[in-house]
Amino acid sequence: MLLFLLMMLVFSSASAQQTQGLIADVAGEFAFVRIQYDSYYGGGYYGGPWLTDFPASDQNFLRGVSRLTNVRVMDEPIIMRFDDEAIFDYPFLYALEMGRGGGVALSPSEIDNLREYLLRGGFLLIDDFWGQQQWDAFYSGFSQVFPDREMIELQADHEIYHTFYDIDGPQMIPGRGGRQGFGQAEINNASNHAIMDDAGRVMVLINWNSDMGDGWEHTYDQWYPTQYANSAYQLGINYLIYSLTH
Numbered sequence: 656m657l658l659f660l661l662m663m664l665v666f667s668s669a670s671a672q673q674t675q676g677l678i679a680d681v682a683g684e685f686a687f688v689r690i691q692y693d694s695y696y697g698g699g700y701y702g703g704p705w706l707t708d709f710p711a712s713d714q715n716f717l718r719g720v721s722r723l724t725n726v727r728v729m730d731e732p733i734i735m736r737f738d739d740e741a742i743f744d745y746p747f748l749y750a751l752e753m754g755r756g757g758g759v760a761l762s763p764s765e766i767d768n769l770r771e772y773l774l775r776g777g778f779l780l781i782d783d784f785w786g787q788q789q790w791d792a793f794y795s796g797f798s799q800v801f802p803d804r805e806m807i808e809l810q811a812d813h814e815i816y817h818t819f820y821d822i823d824g825p826q827m828i829p830g831r832g833g834r835q836g837f838g839q840a841e842i843n844n845a846s847n848h849a850i851m852d853d854a855g856r857v858m859v860l861i862n863w864n865s866d867m868g869d870g871w872e873h874t875y876d877q878w879y880p881t882q883y884a885n886s887a888y889q890l891g892i893n894y895l896i897y898s899l900t901h
Contacts, residue, residue, distance in 0.1 A: 685720060685895065687713045687732040688742065690750040695757030704752035712872035719888045720895065724819070737765035742772050747898045751782040751868050754789025758796040770800050773858040778898035781859065783866040790863060806848040806861060815857055818896040820889040828883045830869045831876065856901050860894055867891055
């Protein structure tokens with residue numbers, strides 16, 4: 656009888672631990688929300704530019720956050736649009752390639768909902784578009800969200816680069832097909848721009864001439880340089896911690 660009770664106790668303890676693990680995965684405090692959007696000309700990879708690198712990029716970043724920080728994460732990314740009311744439940748949104756396909760095409764409801772989300776304290780990270788032509792296409796569409804606010808270039812001493820890791824400003828992270836030390840169109844110099852709220856908080860972080868998504872996606876690719884993958888995680892985690900604390 657005693658042996659039976661001991662076995663039941665061990666079984667109950669193991670079951671409880673498994674249940675707690677499942678709860679942590681399903682209800683983590685951080686969910687990676689990727690934004691689905693329309694572009695003017697369509698095209699891009701796997702159904703549109705917004706879906707580039709999915710899902711490996713998002714999943715690997717979640718694993719990295721779990722491994723490198725104490726932030727509990729959900730184990731799968733979420734896809735939403737800017738006009739979804741549920742975005743208000745998540746402090747961090749991610750979008751990429753918004754300079755491709757003629758730029759992002761936002762509806763009035765998307766513009767209004769995104770503006771309200773950001774002014775209430777939300778954070779949007781925009782990644783992976785290159786060169787002046789893509790910048791102009793991105794700016795033409797996205798500037799409708801805050802036509803009265805500047806996109807300011809961030810300097811290396813901004814606190815967003817020092818929230819978790821100390822990083823020397825923006826980092827050029829090439830796509831997998833880029834030449835060593837260069838990104839697309841032989842660009843080797845990244846910059847970060849931001850849209851601020853009235854208190855000086857970064858609402859939108861714009862990662863131009865750099866591709867964090869490829870750094871996350873190709874974490875386990877033997878042909879992708881580790882230094883760039885490391886930079887992608889460090890920058891992404893800094894932006895995440897900033898979004899959770901500001």
